[in-house]
Amino acid sequence: MSNYSKNIWFNGEVVPFEKGQIHILSHCIHYGTGVFEGIKCYDTPKGPAIFRLKEHMERLINSGNNYNMKIPYSVQELCSGTKELIKANNLKNSYIRPIAYYGYDTLGVHPKNCPVDVAIGTLDWGAYVGKDALKRGAHITISPWKKYQSKSFPASTKSSGTYLNSLLAVQDAKSRGFDEALLLNLDETIAEGSGQNFFIIKDGIFHTNDKNANILMGITRETVLTLIKDLGMEYKIEDITQEDLYNADEAFFTGSASEITPIRKIDNHEFSGGRAGELTLKIQELYYNIVRGKNNQYDSWLTYV
Template sequence: MTDYDLKPCYFEGKFIPLKDANLNIRTHALQYGTACFGGIRGYWNENKQNLFLFRIEDHYKRLKQSAKILQMQTNYSIEEYKDITLQLLQKGHWKENVYLRPFLYKSALELSPRLHNVQDSFALYAIPLGDYLDTQKGLKVCVSSWIRISDNQIPTRAKANGGYINSALAKSEALQNGYEEAIFLDSHGNVSEGSAENLFLVRDGVLITPDVSSSILEGITRRSLLQLAKDFQIPIEVRPVDRTELYVADEAFFAGTGVQVAWIREIDHRIIGNGKIGTITKKLQDTFFEIVTGENDAYSHWITPVY
C-alpha cells in the first residue's frame, strides 16, 4: 500500500480513503469498457506554497462532452466538479505534483453492452506524478502498425476507456520494439496523434498539427499551445498531415496533460531537424512550464490555486 492509498478519493458521492473504493467485478464498465475519463495535473510551487491546477474547467467540460457521447448522466455542474476536486486535494493535504483522474463509468451490475438505461457514477482520485515521458532528452518514436480508431468506431473525442485498448496496443508495440512512444495514422493514412497525447510539427517556421477530424482527442494542452503560438505570432496550420511530413519536419513534439511538452528526436530512424530541441518547441515548452507552475501572470486565468 502507498501513502496516497490512505488519502481521500471521491466515490459513490462521498470522500473515502482510496484503498476502500472498490467495485463489484460485475460492473458494466469493467466488462465492456463503458466509461470515460479525464486527466488533470496539479503543479506544486514551493515558493508560492500552492498547488496549481491547469485548465480544470476545460477538463470537466470535456468530460461532460464525453459523457454526452456515451449517453451518461452528469449530475454535477462544472463548478460542482471543480469544488469536489479542490476539496479532495485540500482534505488530502496534497503538496507535490499531482495527477487527478476523474471518470464516469457505467456502474450497473448488468449484462448487455449498451449505453442507454445503464446507471452510471462519478469517481475521482489523485496520485503523485512526475514526468510521464522524458521532456528534455528527445524521444525515439515510431509510426505504429496499429491504425487509430475512427469516430465511427470508438470516438477518440470521447476519451472513452475502451478506446484505450487501441492506445495500449500501439504503446506496447513501440516499447517492445525499442521505441519510447508511437504515432498513430488514422484510417485515411493521415497522421493522427500519439498513444496518449497530441502531436505537433514545425516546418519552415510554421507550427502544424492534425485537425480534429484526424481521429484525435481534442486535447486541452494542444488548444493551449495553439493559443500561445497565436499570441507569439507563430504561423499555424491545423490540417491533415502526411506520414512523410514527419520525416522532413524541422521539429516535432508531443503535447498532453501526461506528456506535458516533450520533444521528439527521431521518428522511424529519421533524425528530426538537427537532432536537438527546436527553437519553437523550446519557446512553447518553456512557456508551458512557466504557466502550469504558476509563474506566468499573463496566463494566470488558465490555472486554479488549490490553497
C-alpha cells in the same frame, strides 16, 4: 501502491483510498463503458493550482453525453470535489484522474438502469513519456496499429474502451525499445500518439491536425495554439502526411500528462540533429512557467486550491 494518495472522491464524498471499490460485475469492467480525464495540479508560489480544471470537467461531461451517459454532477460540483480532494490529500504536485462509468445492474450491452458512478483519484505521476524525453526528446515509432476512426467511435471523447487501441500501440512501441508510438489513420495521414496530440514545425510554422484526423481535441493542444499566436508566430491546422513528417524541422507531443514532449527521432529519422528542437523548448519553457504560476498573463487558466 505507494504513489497513490490517501483519499478518493467517490460519488460526492471524500473517502479513504480503500473504500474506492466497485463490484466485479459492473458494466464498465466488461465493456469499457467509462469516460475519464487526466488533469495536472502544480505547485505554484500561491499554493497548489489545477491547470484548466473547468475545461477538463466540461470535456468529461461531453464525453459522457456522447455515450448517452448522464453524469449526475455539474462541472462546478466536479471542480469543487477536486479541490476538496487535493486539500484532503495535502498535495502540491499531482495527476488527477476523474472517471465516470456504468456501475452494477445488468450485463447486457445496453446499460439500461446501470448507475453512473463518478470517482476522482490523485496520484504522484512524473514525466509521462520520461524525464529524459522532456529534456532531450523522445525516440518514437510509427505504430503498425492504425488509429480507430471517428465513424466507429467518437474520437474526440475520452472513453475507457477506446484506449485498447492506444494500449496496442504503446505496448508494441515499448516492446521494440521506443518511448512512444505515433498512430496513423487508415489513409496513412498522421493521427496522434497513444496519449498525446502531435505537432511539427517547418520553417518556423507550427502544424497540427484536428478532429478530421480522428484525434482527441486536446486541451494542451489548444493551450499551445494560443501560446503560438500570443508569441506572434504562425500555425496551420491541416492533415499531416508522412511526407510532411519527414520534411519537418522539429516535432513534439502535447498532453496534460506528457506536457510538451520534444521528439528527437522517429524510427530511423532524426529531427533537429537528433535533439529536442529550439522552438519546441521555447514553448515548453513558457508552458512550465504558466502551469507553475510564474506568468500572470495566463492566471485565468489556474484554479488555486
